[in-house]
Amino acid sequence: MSHLSRTLPVKRAAHVYLVQDGKLLLVEERMDDGSIFYGLPGGKAHPGETLGDAAVRQVLVETGLTVTDLVFLSLLEGELLTGTRNECYANFGRFTATFSGELNPTDPEVVGIRWVPFEEVEMLVRYGPPPEIEERNPLIWVPTRDFVKGQPRAYYPI
Template structure:
């Protein structure tokens, strides 16, 4: 079987950079191994759902905030977690948006939210094992690092 004939499941997800006073909103989630993971609000798109619609829905659940006026920032795309049970072809959109409301997550996996100064965001990121957790892949965080430096590109191949 040639490399190109494999069929990989598609994973489409969208995350939003919510910014206030040079601080970025991150959500804290408990991972399967019990550790706390800080990530961008957002998540997986449902079948037939646009990335923008997924971003609005997921941010509402994970933060309690209502987001409007989404602006596309970047797309991250490529094969992820090759050789693991979570192997997939990932299409991840990143947006900025206006927001209103109070922080009040209703997602049971979210254990908190935090406004983090730009210069502290990357220090919260945890890389490494377990290997099947995409959020720990350093490539996933390159668009965010660039965004925080004001150097976003529109496309990032994984």
Template sequence: MTRPTRTLPVKRAAHVYLVRDGHLLLVEERMDDGSIFYGLPGGKANPGETLGDAAVRQVQYETGLTVTDLTFVSLLEGELLSGTRNECYATFGRFTAQAHGEIDPSDPEVVGVKWVPFAQVEGLVRYGPPPECEERNPLIWVPTRDFLSGEARSYYPI
């Protein structure tokens, strides 16, 4: 287990792999620089909230879908964004689930929700600046790459 070298803020988040006919559901969000970010539905856990409960709540908020049969896939853990204003100790849970309902996001940051063929997911991910943004860190996407290839591990040190 990776241990922090100093006291860091803790960030806990959960994301869900929703799969249908070889497609993965991604949300489109507008970044501060105006670009579009494609990511998994999910987000930060509230204080005292389990990662599973956060996953269910955030998927509903970002997509309008209700998820059931939540199943743990993997955990990412470790220091993230070291040397930036957003450095933290991250604990990110990844789950699968069944989705029900109609796509109707209520999160104002979500500008779209789309089913993306597995082969096209990686091409939508933008790595690189700004460095303060964990979504653009390639390490965050390793578990998704493994999941899509059927080789997910249960633990990923960051």
């Protein structure tokens, strides 16, 4: 008999598409295996924190930029990394925003920041092992691919 339900930890995160002159701001982070990962600025929400507040906090730490006037763009929702130690139920919000300030990351995991032309964004995406790394799951990048093509959707079931 199969289990009708099971409890998964919930992971909530928010990321922001910051755009300037046809370029998207990406942060460079060093992964545990030493490789460089390019991702959107943003990250995990604290317990009780809204996705919008998490976006503002994380972007400031990762880039030094202050974001205002967040506009909700997309929600990714569903089971992620099933069968790995990081299995979770994901609620990931994507926003656009107005930004100000100077690039000055204070997050020690951020090793660089780049304004990347829209047409080059997908070339920086790395998929593959280790499988428990959510950022390397192709499903996480589908909304960004759609965004740079000018075709974002409001909802992405994972």
